[in-house]
Amino acid sequence: MARQADKLQPVPVWLGRLRMELRQLAMPVLMSSRRGLLSVSFEVPLTPLDAPPADAQVWQFWQRPESEHCLLGLGLAHRETASGSRRFHHLDAVWQGLRGGWTRISQGHARPRARAFLGFAFDPGFQPDDAWEGFENALIQIPRLLVEWHHGCCVISFNCHLDQAGKPEQLFSRWMDDLDLLLKHTETAEKSVSSCLIREQPSAGSWQRQVADAVNAAERGDLDKVVLSRSLKLRFNRPVEHRRLLSGLARRYPGCNILSVSFGGDVLLAATPERLLHTSAQRVHCDALAGTLPVDARNRDADMEAHEHAPVVSAIRNALDPLCKELSVDECPGRLNLNNLAHLYTAIRGELRPGIRAMQILDRLHPTPAVGGMPRKQALEWMGQDERWQRGWYTGGFGWLGDNNQADLSVLLRCARIHGNRASLYAGAGITRVSDPQRELRETEMKFEPMLRALTEC
Numbered sequence: 001m002a003r004q005a006d007k008l009q010p011v012p013v014w015l016g017r018l019r020m021e022l023r024q025l026a027m028p029v030l031m032s033s034r035r036g037l038l039s040v041s042f043e044v045p046l047t048p049l050d051a052p053p054a055d056a057q058v059w060q061f062w063q064r065p066e067s068e069h070c071l072l073g074l075g076l077a078h079r080e081t082a083s084g085s086r087r088f089h090h091l092d093a094v095w096q097g098l099r100g101g102w103t104r105i106s107q108g109h110a111r112p113r114a115r116a117f118l119g120f121a122f123d124p125g126f127q128p129d130d131a132w133e134g135f136e137n138a139l140i141q142i143p144r145l146l147v148e149w150h151h152g153c154c155v156i157s158f159n160c161h162l163d164q165a166g167k168p169e170q171l172f173s174r175w176m177d178d179l180d181l182l183l184k185h186t187e188t189a190e191k192s193v194s195s196c197l198i199r200e201q202p203s204a205g206s207w208q209r210q211v212a213d214a215v216n217a218a219e220r221g222d223l224d225k226v227v228l229s230r231s232l233k234l235r236f237n238r239p240v241e242h243r244r245l246l247s248g249l250a251r252r253y254p255g256c257n258i259l260s261v262s263f264g265g266d267v268l269l270a271a272t273p274e275r276l277l278h279t280s281a282q283r284v285h286c287d288a289l290a291g292t293l294p295v296d297a298r299n300r301d302a303d304m305e306a307h308e309h310a311p312v313v314s315a316i317r318n319a320l321d322p323l324c325k326e327l328s329v330d331e332c333p334g335r336l337n338l339n340n341l342a343h344l345y346t347a348i349r350g351e352l353r354p355g356i357r358a359m360q361i362l363d364r365l366h367p368t369p370a371v372g373g374m375p376r377k378q379a380l381e382w383m384g385q386d387e388r389w390q391r392g393w394y395t396g397g398f399g400w401l402g403d404n405n406q407a408d409l410s411v412l413l414r415c416a417r418i419h420g421n422r423a424s425l426y427a428g429a430g431i432t433r434v435s436d437p438q439r440e441l442r443e444t445e446m447k448f449e450p451m452l453r454a455l456t457e458c
């Protein structure tokens with residue numbers, strides 16, 4: 001991401017003015033009878049961060065290095081949660097309501113903007129447990145401080161919900177604490193961390209047996225595809241330096257979305273190649289990403305993987321079709337090369353019918369057969385019996401929502417959940433009637449590798 005060294009001013013100069021202007025702009029609204037959300041935005045000469053600040057407790061971090069776009073949220077201004085089969089309907093209504101009553105003020109060149117983070121578990125029935133401390137089934141969260149870097153420009157927004165803001169002086173001091181946290185951000189010294197594997201869940205042997213059962217079920221015609229996953233639990237000799245981990249992943253995977261979330265407990269981070277949904281006004285873009293090969297694989301291997309890829313393309317096409325005026329789907333899949341592996345990739349783009357919102361698309365899309373299976377119902381039932389651990393947010397989604405039907409949501413893959421000196425890693429593979437258990441196991445190992453490497457190098 002481009003640095004803004006040329007625009008950099010000594011921090012205290014703009015900070016003093018910002019403090020004064022924030023007060024002048026926010027106070028009349030805080031003293032009024034207005035309700036709903038308030039945002040006050042400023043353009044500031046702040047260089048991009050490659051991770052959340054060291055002392056932050058609650059944050060959401062979203063970065064797309066390739067397009068020089070990064071969002072960082074600190075603290076909590078407002079949050080709405082949902083679960084169950086209507087969770088996206090509920091959050092859609094919430095989001096529309098919030099946007100309707102949002103007072104937005106901006107200073108200088110900053111454009112007033114509405115931004116919220118959206119995150120959700122794979123399963124609408126997921127209930128947060130000890131393993132996923134602080135992670136709700138699905139939520140929309142508006143941070144108290146939002147920093148957005150895009151193409152060399154940085155806008156900082158101070159947010160609050162006027163119904164819950166408390167006394168103005170307390171709010172200003174919380175805002176200033178968030179800002180201090182952001183400005184105090186420093187690099188941490190390099191440390192070597194050694195790992196020891198605690199356990200695999202399930203063991204490699206039983207996972208291969210599960211794969212063989214699923215292959216038999218596909219041969220019988222009970223299902224076409226099911227994605228089975230496994231988890232690795234690791235313990236390190238000191239707390240995992242997740243910020244360093246994140247910056248390492250961004251360096252190595254600039255084409256992926258780099259994500260990190262904490263609600264005060266565990267830290268979830270990911271370098272995911274799969275964009276679930278990207279909308280802006282009436283345009284929609286989805287990735288069909290399924291079928292995995294070593295980077296140096298031959299075309300014959302790609303033909304085998306096409307079995308896994310085709311159902312994903314057709315499910316996304318079917319989900320989008322009724323919502324779109326026009327839909328274009330690449331004729332043949334291309335290859336998306338990551339460092340050690342490649343995925344078959346098809347871009348699906350459309351023009352939405354008037355009034356179609358991002359959350360309505362999400363409701364039809366998730367879970368795609370890239371992470372669930374086909375037919376959806378049978379595959380989910382199969383997974384329910386076989387996977388004896390909670391996927392939590394793994395294969396769920398995370399990203400942000402904005403004005404004008406903007407949304408950028410990723411599938412939570414290639415992720416790790418960190419708790420002190422422990423980490424849980426997740427990986428899965430699509431199983432069809434042509435799958436081979438040993439090959440699928442190898443595929444999950446290839447998917448673990450980037451995070452394992454980053455963890456042991458950070």
Ligand SMILES: C=C(O[C@@H]1C=C(C(=O)O)C=C[C@H]1O)C(=O)O
Pocket residue numbers: 227229274289290291292308343370371413414426427428429430431447
């Ligand atoms: C389930 C995962 O990945 C998904 C499954 C893929 C496959 O089966 O080939 C490829 C990309 C993802 O859609 C994972 O990385 O854990």
